[in-house]
Amino acid sequence: MDDYAQAARLAVELVADYVASSRAGEGPVTAEPDPDALAGELELSRWIRSGGMDAAAFADWLPRYFQATVRLHHPGSMAHQVATPSTGAALADLVHGATNNPMAKYEMGAAGATIEREVVLWMLGQVGFDPGSGGGVLTHGGSIANLTALLAARAHAAPEAWRAGVPGDLALLAPRSAHYSIARAAAILGLGEDAVIELEVDELERIRVDRLPDALERCQIAGRRPIALVATAPATSTGLHDDLRAIGAFCIEHAVWLHVDAAHGGSALLSEAHRGRLAGIERADSVVWDAHKMLRTSALCAAVLVRRGSDLPAAFQQHADYIFDGRDTAGFDLVDRALETTKATLGLKLFLSLAWEGERGLGEYVASRYELTRRFHDALSREPGIVCPYVPESNILCFGVEGQDQLALRDQILAEGRLHLSSTTLAGERYLRIVVTAPDTSEETIGQLLDAVRLSQASPTR
Ligand SMILES: Cc1ncc(COP(=O)(O)O)c(C=O)c1O
DSSP states (O other): TTTTTHHHHHHHHHHHHHHHHEEEETTOSSSOHHHHHHHHHTTHHHHHHOOOOOOHHHHHHHHHHHHHHOOSSTTBSSSSSSOOOOHHHHHHHHHHHHHHHOOOOOGGOHHHHHHHHHHHHHHHHHTOOTTTEEEEEEESHHHHHHHHHHHHHHHOOOTTTHHHHHOOOOEEEETTTTHHHHHHHHHHHHOGGGGGHHHHHTOOOOOOOGGHHHHHHHHHHTTTTEEEEEESSOTTTTTTOOHHHHHOOOOOOOOOEEEEEEEEGGGGGGGGTTGGTTTTTGOOSSSEEEEHHHOOOOOOEEEEEEETTTHHHHHOOOOOOTTOOOOOOOOOOTSSSSSSSOOOOOHHHHHHHHHHHHHHHHHHHHHHHHHHHHHHHHHHHHHHTEEEEEEESEEEEEEETTSHHHHHHHHHHHHHOOOBEEEEEEETTEEEEEEEEOOTTHHHHHHHHHHHHHHHSOOOOO
């Protein structure tokens, strides 16, 4: 890495300019060129075959890469649940990129491992678990975190499954509004997707607490044992929260493992004004919380947290002699509780994001995005011909424009290059969807969205 310092200095300059111009709303917020043309433009096959890129060539190449990126710092970037990285988090990637300490084993990166332990203890405290008896680990994403949590739930219900295979009477209670990684976990864990017993939801796809006894009865009639009940805070599509307090009480009464998927909303625990939405999360047995959604870390940095720390090692009943030598060594290892063996120093991203912004600063950031989303709602719902099916509870909002094919409208808005939206269905209806995440999204962006919608109303697509 003789040229590292020179190339990295150039890269930092170019990335900083990219971030600054994105924040100023320059450049199309998203670009989807033809992949073959893009591969040619980026000279991918030439570089793969011949190598030899140096600092100067890299500085020429990187701006072309930027041309086909989604500019997450752009105020009009509102499509997906992807963080706008903070300075601290971005620096963590720089440091990890060169130091590369996969620290699931303490001896492979004491600093990274200690930082992960500290941020996990902090997260346990935020959730309301006792950091002294709870446990957790950072994973490469919320989907792996959900799988890990449900593996722990399966081990709790059927500890023999690890060796003998999965008994045929296991089930998982989850609503159809749960993130698809939940049904996927049921399949991966050997329960099978058919073992997911659907919880009834209301017209906004929130779990109907009054129908939980019926779901449990359906499970029992089918001769099945639930390994867990899954609630979401908030749901991916709508940003609406399940009633964790009532669901938690039900789970405690019936001794059912409660898994709360707070991948998106866990970060609201840092905001005094918004943490009430998660009341009851402390009753869960396991919780998933993604820092790479609203704690401003780059992808990926997710946490799986358990009320009883021993539930995670109990999920993985395995030994490998080159990793475990049975001796007491300095520090601690994470390999006994994580799906991954080689794990990036994920904690460094969250730590540096916190170190830069502070927990109060990140809480204020979350609150500001939630509150701005409410203002998007108020402005959109005042507009003739726009339907907002609910008042938002987070930074996710769905709305529909009457007389329009929502997908065609989305294409039209994206083509203008100023706004990036997504779309979803709710109760069978297609809606446009925004996730207000970029710190520079503002009242002005609301005006731009209204303008785009008004323009489309002049030429209905349906
Ligand atoms: C509620 C919820 N759970 C889990 C996930 C999956 O997380 P990841 O994309 O980090 O795998 C998401 C992602 O959107 C989510 O919204």
